[in-house]
Amino acid sequence: MSNILEIRDLTVMFGKSIAVHDVNINVPEGGIVTLIGSNGAGKSTTLNATLGIVPMTRGTISFNGEDVTHASTSEKVRKGLVLAPEGRHLFPYLSVYKNLILGATQRKDKEGIQQDLEFCFELFPILKDRLKQKAGTMSGGQQQMLAIARAMMANPKLLCLDEPSLGLAPAVIEDIGEKVREINRTKGTSILLVEQNVHLAFGTASYCYTLQVGELVAEGTVEEIRNNDVVKKAYFGG
Amino acid sequence: MQIVINALVLGIMYILAALGFAFIFNMLGTINLGHGALYMVGAYLCYYLCAAAGINNWIAMIISAAVLAVVGLLLERVMFRLFLDNFDRIVMISVGIITICQTIANLLTGSKALVIPSYANGLTTIFGMSISNERLVTFGVGLLLLLATLYVVNYTALGRQMEAVAQDRLGAALQGINTNRVSAAVCAIGVGLAAVAGCFMGAYLGLSSSMGDTMNLRILMLVMLAGAGSMNGIIITGTVMGFLDAICQMAFAGNAGSAVPIIIIVILLLIKPKGFFGHDA
Numbered sequence: 001m002s003n004i005l006e007i008r009d010l011t012v013m014f015g016k017s018i019a020v021h022d023v024n025i026n027v028p029e030g031g032i033v034t035l036i037g038s039n040g041a042g043k044s045t046t047l048n049a050t051l052g053i054v055p056m057t058r059g060t061i062s063f064n065g066e067d068v069t070h071a072s073t074s075e076k077v078r079k080g081l082v083l084a085p086e087g088r089h090l091f092p093y094l095s096v097y098k099n100l101i102l103g104a105t106q107r108k109d110k111e112g113i114q115q116d117l118e119f120c121f122e123l124f125p126i127l128k129d130r131l132k133q134k135a136g137t138m139s140g141g142q143q144q145m146l147a148i149a150r151a152m153m154a155n156p157k158l159l160c161l162d163e164p165s166l167g168l169a170p171a172v173i174e175d176i177g178e179k180v181r182e183i184n185r186t187k188g189t190s191i192l193l194v195e196q197n198v199h200l201a202f203g204t205a206s207y208c209y210t211l212q213v214g215e216l217v218a219e220g221t222v223e224e225i226r227n228n229d230v231v232k233k234a235y236f237g238g
Numbered sequence: 239m240q241i242v243i244n245a246l247v248l249g250i251m252y253i254l255a256a257l258g259f260a261f262i263f264n265m266l267g268t269i270n271l272g273h274g275a276l277y278m279v280g281a282y283l284c285y286y287l288c289a290a291a292g293i294n295n296w297i298a299m300i301i302s303a304a305v306l307a308v309v310g311l312l313l314e315r316v317m318f319r320l321f322l323d324n325f326d327r328i329v330m331i332s333v334g335i336i337t338i339c340q341t342i343a344n345l346l347t348g349s350k351a352l353v354i355p356s357y358a359n360g361l362t363t364i365f366g367m368s369i370s371n372e373r374l375v376t377f378g379v380g381l382l383l384l385l386a387t388l389y390v391v392n393y394t395a396l397g398r399q400m401e402a403v404a405q406d407r408l409g410a411a412l413q414g415i416n417t418n419r420v421s422a423a424v425c426a427i428g429v430g431l432a433a434v435a436g437c438f439m440g441a442y443l444g445l446s447s448s449m450g451d452t453m454n455l456r457i458l459m460l461v462m463l464a465g466a467g468s469m470n471g472i473i474i475t476g477t478v479m480g481f482l483d484a485i486c487q488m489a490f491a492g493n494a495g496s497a498v499p500i501i502i503i504v505i506l507l508l509i510k511p512k513g514f515f516g517h518d519a
Contacts, residue, residue, distance in 0.1 A: 053411065076412030089409030091402050093467065093517055102402050105395075106414040154414065 002065070004029045004158050004190045005050075005081070010059035012042070012049045019045045021214045023059075025192075027158060032184050032191040034222075036231075037211035043194045044086050046211070047162050051076060051083045063213040064157060078106045080157030086166060088147040092136025096127055099135050099146055103153030112155065119187070120149040123179055141172035145179070152183065158190045159183065165197040173197060177204045185217075202226060239367050241484050247373050247442065249480020250380035255435040256457045256472055257387060258310075258428020264404040264467050265320050265424050268325060271332035272384075273432055274340040274454030280306045280433025281449065282343055283438035284356045295357050299437040303430045310429030314422045336450070343447035354440040376438045383434060384473070387427070391469060400424060404467065456483075459503045465516020474515065479503070 005027040010221045012020040020042040027033045037043045049053040049062055050071040053075065060069045063081050071079070079216055091099050124145040130138060135146055144164050153215040161180065165173045176201045183189050195201040201208065208225040210218040218228050225231050259273045280302050287298035308403050321327045358371035391397040402410040411417050440450065460479055464471030482502060487495035507513075 051412065053408065072416075073411050074414040074416050077412070083412050085408065086413055089406045089412065091405040091409060093405055094401060096399075098398060101400060102410075102413050102415075105399065129345075150413070 001002060001200065002029055003027060004064055006062045007046070007050060008060045008062075010046060010049060011057045011059070012045050012054060013057045019214055020211075021050065023211070023214075023216055023222065024207055025216075028192050028207075030184070030188050030190055031207065032181070032193065032205040033207045033209070034193040034195055034205035035209045036195055036198055036201050038196065041211040042064050042211075042214040043196075043211055044162055045084055047160050047192070047194055048085075050100070050160070051081065053083075060065045061223050074106065077154055080155065081160070082151045082154045082156035083160040084147045084151040084164065086162040088143050090135040090143055090147060090150070093134055095132050096135055096138075096146055097131045099150050100127070100153050103150035104155075107155065113153070115153060116153055120152055123152075123182065124149055141169070141175070143167060144172075144176060147182075148176070148179065152187075152189075156189055158192060160194070162194045163196060164193075165195060165200050173200050176200070180204055239317075240422055241488055242481075243373055244367055245378075245481040245484035246477070247377050247380070247480070249477040250377055250384060250481050251435045251439055251459055252453075252456050253384060253440075253476035254380055255432045255453055255471055256385075256476060257458045258425075258430075258432045260339025260464070260472055261400070261424045261460050262318070263461060265400060265421055266322060268318065268322065268328050270313075270407045271329060271454065272313075272335040272339075272458060273429070274450035274452075275336040276306055276309060276429050276450075277432040277436040277439075277453050278445075278447065278450035279309075279339050279436070279444055281354065281436035282346070283433075284437040285352055285445055288348075288355055289352070295355060299434060302434045306433035307426040307430035310425040310427075311422050313429070314418075316424040316481075317423065318425070319418055323396060340388045340447045340450070347445070347447070352440075352445040354413055354437065354445065357438070357441055370443065376442065379434075380438065382433060388424075388469070395422060396420070403475070450510060455500070459500070459507075461513075463503060463513055464508060467517045468513070468515035470513025471513065 001156065003026045007023060007025040010020055010023040012222065023046055025035065027157060035043055035046065045054060049056040060067060062068065068076055068079065091102065101169055107113055119184065124143055127146060129168070130142065135143065136148065148161065148164065164176050168176070180191060180193065181204055181215060184191050191199060193205055201224050207223060208220065208222050209216055210231050211227060218225060218230050220228070255277050259270060260266070262270045263403050283305060284298045284302040287293045287301055288295050316326060316333050356372050358375040360371050361368045362371055362414055363372060391400060399410065399415050402413065402415060403420050460472065460475050463475040466486065478498065482499040486498040490498055
């Protein structure tokens with residue numbers, strides 16, 4: 001199976017401090033991979049650097065067999081590398097509908113956009129009921145659904161999700177995890193899930209990378225990681 | 239009745255000049271203090287093109303707006319894009335721009351009182367009132383430009399992207415929106431509109447190197463009064479300010495005519511510091 005995303009030796013420095021050091025991550029085509037780690041481990045920085053939001057100091061990124069290290073964010077989005085960021089970053093004073101349409105900013109295929117809109121409504125029926133509501137007035141869970149739906153409107157090949165569980169109730173987190181698997185199953189979209197909530201991460205993904213203070217300390221299938229001593233220590237108190 | 243006409247003309251010119259300022263404020267989160275100076279440069283450029291070079295009024299206005307739009311583009315490229323998170327530096331550069339523009343204007347004109355030639359001559363009688371064609375044309379073109387801007391903001395892809403960038407710059411970038419390009423387009427449109435306002439006001443009130451300061455004061459008050467992020471607020475408060483200015487200039491003699499509207503607006507801002515129509519109002 002070929003990899004849709006390959007991150008090689010990614011290093012990001014903010015001034016003199018190293019945020020992420022020599023990180024290597026592969027996401028297989030059609031797979032769900034998770035990147036876990038505690039606060040400040042460099043998870044979001046890894047994603048942001050991959051998307052070109054944060055400049056990287058060293059490393060290469062290839063997407064879909066193509067070197068995109070120096071491509072702009074908008075080029076990456078056009079190629080199908082899309083991120084639903086931490087904290088959602090919706091457009092709070094715009095309607096749900098306009099938020100969704102903005103997700104398809106770079107697309108010209110009207111029929112495809114319409115189909116994806118239908119897909120989003122099937123996935124999250126609540127969004128269809130709230131089309132005219134301003135995004136900022138919805139509940140946290142609904143906003144997270146909108147953030148994922150907006151990312152799906154770009155017709156991604158790889159959907160990167162940065163902490164979708166942030167600030168949500170356990171039942172809603174469960175629901176989000178189920179929807180992410182459904183996207184992967186029905187659309188074949190590869191998924192890179194960055195999480196602090198290991199239960200969501202392990203329940204959703206099949207392969208797992210673990211970051212600690214900017215470096216990868218463990219990787220393997222979810223089963224392997226679950227029994228890994230380093231991870232156990234970090235997360236489950238030994 | 240003459241007051242109403244004057245108020246509407248003034249109001250729409252304030253709105254045109256303020257739109258660009260408000261766009262830059264909303265999208266880049268910084269204030270362009272040089273906006274008034276660029277408005278003044280637009281007026282002077284128009285004057286020299288038609289008075290000195292003998293070019294037709296309207297063509298001079300279009301050239302002036304186009305040149306200033308390019309200036310807006312440059313400003314975005316060399317100032318806002320580089321120093322977006324450095325407010326002090328942007329203010330200092332703006333002060334520099336104001337000083338340079340005003341000094342050049344002073345050197346060029348000295349103490350002469352210049353007026354851009356009239357855009358339209360004669361009078362039109364509507365409902366038994368005589369209104370100068372000049373005012374009608376100014377109001378008409380101003381309204382047309384305002385409607386065009388509203389259309390762009392509300393119904394086009396560029397408008398949607400503008401709102402997206404204004405509300406969440408990172409979120410917009412992640413949708414693949416080229417935020418720098420959108421900012422540049424907004425600066426070009428904004429400064430171009432200010433130039434048009436300058437060209438009309440230069441014919442209405444005459445030219446002076448300090449006309450930019452007067453307008454800057456109006457723009458700042460207007461945008462504050464409207465509140466951040468509100469298009470409709472700008473239009474409503476712009477009209478109100480036009481009326482305030484027109485009425486006060488009739489009712490009070492001399493400088494009191496310019497002071498009273500400012501006092502009224504300061505009082506309004508004391509009552510509602512966040513403005514009347516903004517997101518957080």
